[in-house]
Amino acid sequence: MKLLVTGGAGFIGSAVVRLAVARGHSVVNLDALTYAACLANIASVADSPLYSFEQADIRDPAAVEAVFRRHAPDAVMHLAAESHVDRSIDGPGVFIETNVAGTYNMLQAARAHWDRIGRPESFRFHHISTDEVFGSLPADPSVKFTEDTPYDPRSPYSASKAASDHLVRAWHETYGLPVVLTNCSNNYGPYHFPEKLIPVIILSALAGKPLPIYGDGSNIRDWLYVEDHAEALLLVLEQGKSGRGYNIGGENERTNLELVHTLCAILDEKRPKASGSYADQITFVTDRPGHDARYAIDPTRIRTELGWRPSVTVEEGLARTVEWYLQNEDWWRALQDRKGVGERLGKAS
Ligand SMILES: NC(=O)c1ccc[n+]([C@@H]2O[C@H](COP(=O)([O-])OP(=O)(O)OC[C@H]3O[C@@H](n4cnc5c(N)ncnc54)[C@H](O)[C@@H]3O)[C@@H](O)[C@H]2O)c1
Numbered sequence: 186m187k188l189l190v191t192g193g194a195g196f197i198g199s200a201v202v203r204l205a206v207a208r209g210h211s212v213v214n215l216d217a218l219t220y221a222a223c224l225a226n227i228a229s230v231a232d233s234p235l236y237s238f239e240q241a242d243i244r245d246p247a248a249v250e251a252v253f254r255r256h257a258p259d260a261v262m263h264l265a266a267e268s269h270v271d272r273s274i275d276g277p278g279v280f281i282e283t284n285v286a287g288t289y290n291m292l293q294a295a296r297a298h299w300d301r302i303g304r305p306e307s308f309r310f311h312h313i314s315t316d317e318v319f320g321s322l323p324a325d326p327s328v329k330f331t332e333d334t335p336y337d338p339r340s341p342y343s344a345s346k347a348a349s350d351h352l353v354r355a356w357h358e359t360y361g362l363p364v365v366l367t368n369c370s371n372n373y374g375p376y377h378f379p380e381k382l383i384p385v386i387i388l389s390a391l392a393g394k395p396l397p398i399y400g401d402g403s404n405i406r407d408w409l410y411v412e413d414h415a416e417a418l419l420l421v422l423e424q425g426k427s428g429r430g431y432n433i434g435g436e437n438e439r440t441n442l443e444l445v446h447t448l449c450a451i452l453d454e455k456r457p458k459a460s461g462s463y464a465d466q467i468t469f470v471t472d473r474p475g476h477d478a479r480y481a482i483d484p485t486r487i488r489t490e491l492g493w494r495p496s497v498t499v500e501e502g503l504a505r506t507v508e509w510y511l512q513n514e515d516w517w518r519a520l521q522d523r524k525g526v527g528e529r530l531g532k533a534s
Contacts, residue, residue, distance in 0.1 A: 187211040188422075189258035191243060191291065192265030194218060196377050197313070199226035200415040201262060206230040208419065213256045215249075216265065217242040220523050225516055226376045243287035246294065253298040260309040260422055263291050266349075269380055270317075270342045271531025274474060277341035284345035285352070288312070292356045299362060310364045311422045312353040316407070316434065317343035318368060321477035324405075326438070329483035330368070332430045339475050350430075357428050365425040367418060370434040370482045374411035374502065375509040379517050380526050382441065383503075386448050387510045388517060390463040391456070396449075397529070400472030402442030405479040409435035410502035413495040420491050431491070434482025437499035442467075447500065451507045474533045 188205055192198035193214030205212050212230075216222055218240055230236045237256075241248040243265050265287065267273065267280045295310045302308070319330040320337030336351075338344040350366060357364040373383045389396050417433045425431060439447070449463035487493045497505070510517060521527060 186259045187213070187256065188260050188262055189213045189215060189252065189256060190262045190264065191215045192263075194222035194224055194226055195264065195268070196221075196226070197372055197411055197414060198264040199376055200374070200411045201264065201418055202227050202236070203230055204412070204415045204419060206233050206235050209235070211235045213237050213239060213252070213258060215239045215241050215243070215252050220525070221268065221378050223376070223378075223516070223520060225519075243290055244282050246290040249290045249294045250297070253294045257298065257302065259307070260311065261291065261295055262311045262313065262418065262422060263288065264313045266346070267342070269530075270340050271380075271473065272525065273340055273342035273345070274531035274533050277345075280341050280345040285348045288349035288352055292352060292362065296356060296360055296362050304361070306363055306427065308363050309422055309427070310353065310356070310362055311418070311425075312350065312364060312366045313418060314346050314350050314366060314368045315343065316368050316370045316432065316480050316482055317477065318347040318350055319480075322479040322481055324479060326481070329481040330432060331483045332432055332486055339477060363427040365421050365427065366430040367421050368430065368432050369414055369417075370407035370409050370480055372409055372411045372414050374506050375513070376516070377411070377506070379520050380530075383444070383448065383506065384510065384517065386445050387452070387507055388521075390449065390452050390466060394466065395468035396445055396463070396466045397468055397470045398441055398445060399470060399476060401469065402440055402445070403478075404441050404476055405438050405481065406441065406444070407434045407481045408437045408439060408444070408499050408502070409433065409495060410497050410505075413497065416496070417487060417493050420493050421487070424491050431487045432482045432484055433487055433493075434484045435495045435499065436482070436484065438479075438481050439499065447503055448507065451504050455507060456511060470529065471532060473531055
């Protein structure tokens with residue numbers, strides 16, 4: 186299959202690109218190379234005859250249209266987005282432009298392309314989204330996000346992603362465009378940009394800096410190893426039913442404080458400090474405004490209909506992730522100079 190992947194130089198997109206090429210798909214990576222992108226993430230496939238790169242901005246409809254005309258993809262996997270909640274609090278405008286208007290441009294270009302190639306039912310526009318569109322859950326562990334949970338986004342980031350999900354469904358209902366949607370829980374793993382919680386904790390620990398925990402650390406997230414997410418995304422693309430949404434999650438709920446303690450324990454074992462534990466560096470900082478209390482995915486649909494299972498437990502995945510950061514210092518050092526990295530963002534006023 187010829188896939189047009191947007192955002193393929195980012196964290197999850199690059200995992201998708203690496204896996205798709207390894208599976209023998211032809212991949213066109215459309216990415217604007219914003220602050221969050223890193224071409225090193227896809228260096229392993231850059232010379233493959235199956236891979237090509239288009240630097241283009243999804244906010245520019247003409248640029249998007251040109252990529253569709255040049256490559257005539259069989260399917261689209263749309264991951265390009267502004268993705269950091271804290272940045273969305275400080276500057277929501279670009280989240281609306283990229284995540285909402287950019288998705289609109291992608292849909293319009295995909296629709297025109299689909300018309301040109303005779304409207305095959307086998308075409309797919311796969312929209313990759315987040316569980317954050319469903320809002321915040323109570324502590325009761327029996328309550329989880331299903332595909333039928335009403336949307337209730339609470340940050341500029343999640344509101345922009347919710348809007349994009351609605352556009353994708355509308356283009357299916359109104360124009361018949363064959364789409365699939367996925368809403369996934371928090372990802373972690375190799376190549377995670379060093380502004381997100383897990384890399385921030387690993388790198389701050391190694392630098393002997395405070396390990397910042399928002400509020401009291403009781404917020405719960407449901408963690409999924411990024412390569413398991415990439416596997417799920419290709420499965421949904423190949424076998425998901427047109428017009429259908431699939432929730433993806435690892436059923437690995439942890440409070441932020443538990444997660445940080447686990448990371449510290451792994452670091453204590455792999456790179457012991459001269460004295461004490463990395464956990465001694467834990468520091469509680471002012472909470473994020475509107476910080477959602479709990480996210481948890483019910484992955485029954487993707488498990489029963491498509492047979493997907495995550496391949497690693499969160500403990501295995503975190504150990505692999507810590508090891509990757511220890512072995513790939515050149516990668517993360519190069520990103521630490523980028524604007525905003527290492528600063529506290531999103532405190533609002
Ligand atoms: N990270 C998570 O835990 C998570 C969980 C569920 C869903 N998602 C979704 O998955 C997708 C990818 O997330 P990520 O964490 O890999 O993001 P990321 O920030 O690491 O990467 C985003 C990529 O999109 C590109 N991009 C941004 N704006 C663009 C534009 N205007 N035109 C073209 N390219 C642009 C960037 O250059 C970057 O390469 C997003 O849609 C996000 O909402 C993320």
